[in-house]
Amino acid sequence: MSGHFITFEGIDGSGKSTQAKRLAERLRADGRDVVLTREPGGSVGAEEIRALVLEGDPDRWSAETEILLFTAARRDHLERTILPAVAAGKIVICDRFADSTRMYQGLSRGDLRGIVDQLHSLMIGRDPDLTVLIDMDPATGLSRAKSRQTAEERFEDFGQALQEQMRKGFLDLSREYADRFRVIDGAQDMDRVSDAVYATVTQYIEATT
Numbered sequence: 001m002s003g004h005f006i007t008f009e010g011i012d013g014s015g016k017s018t019q020a021k022r023l024a025e026r027l028r029a030d031g032r033d034v035v036l037t038r039e040p041g042g043s044v045g046a047e048e049i050r051a052l053v054l055e056g057d058p059d060r061w062s063a064e065t066e067i068l069l070f071t072a073a074r075r076d077h078l079e080r081t082i083l084p085a086v087a088a089g090k091i092v093i094c095d096r097f098a099d100s101t102r103m104y105q106g107l108s109r110g111d112l113r114g115i116v117d118q119l120h121s122l123m124i125g126r127d128p129d130l131t132v133l134i135d136m137d138p139a140t141g142l143s144r145a146k147s148r149q150t151a152e153e154r155f156e157d158f159g160q161a162l163q164e165q166m167r168k169g170f171l172d173l174s175r176e177y178a179d180r181f182r183v184i185d186g187a188q189d190m191d192r193v194s195d196a197v198y199a200t201v202t203q204y205i206e207a208t209t
Contacts, residue, residue: 003033003086004205007097007128009173011166014136014186015193020095022194023201027091030202035085038095039073043080046073063112067105071119074098078124091205097128099177103169130204132197133174136186138163 006023008016017038024036040050053061053069061069074097085092098120106113138160174181182200186193 003088003090003092004130004208005082005086005092005094005126005128006130006132006201006204007094007099008132008134009096009099009170010134010186011136011138011163011170013140014134015190016132016134016186017095018190019132019134019184019193019197020093023197024093026194026198027093027201033088033090035081035090035092036095037077037081037092039077039097039100040070041073042077042082042094045076045080049073049076063105063110064115067101067112067116067119070101070105071123074101075123078126083126094128097131098124099131099170099173102173103166107165107169127177128180129208130201131174131177131181132200133170133181133183134186134193134197135167135171135183138167140187 008020010016020038021036024034027034039046040053041047049069049072053066053073082092082094098116101120102113102116106116171183174183182204184193184196184200188196
């Protein structure tokens, strides 16, 4: 039985990572076999690339170099984690995937969306079955993200203007890929967001199983 590949997207500080974990816990409590993973990362090689792209000075890499690094990490992640789990009938929940690269590298420093899509088609060739977009006000999200005070704040250091651009871009993507995107209001109470996510995902699973 084929599994399901579900991704979470959103600007920094939107709460998507927390909601991905909560969804995994609820689905496991329902008796479902779930793999919770993340990007960049999710495999040994991809986790090594994660440190390269998320830490350090904002200008450490050009946008073109970042696209190549993210694509390399994604290919390894896809081969070693995502595809085997889906083939085994599991539900894969991934915190970010190609849509984040379409936004962050495709829009942040010039219009490179075409390059991102070309590389995706050539080297990845797989989109999620369902994408949950946690929509959040950019100022609130950036404040949340910066309050974490981790070493992985390279993109947050680009500032609020980038987060505003990313929010618009993600909402545009939700219309472009309306068949797989579901938008959840991240400004709600955390438990209400969790309930909305769970209802959306279980409805999808029941309709496609």
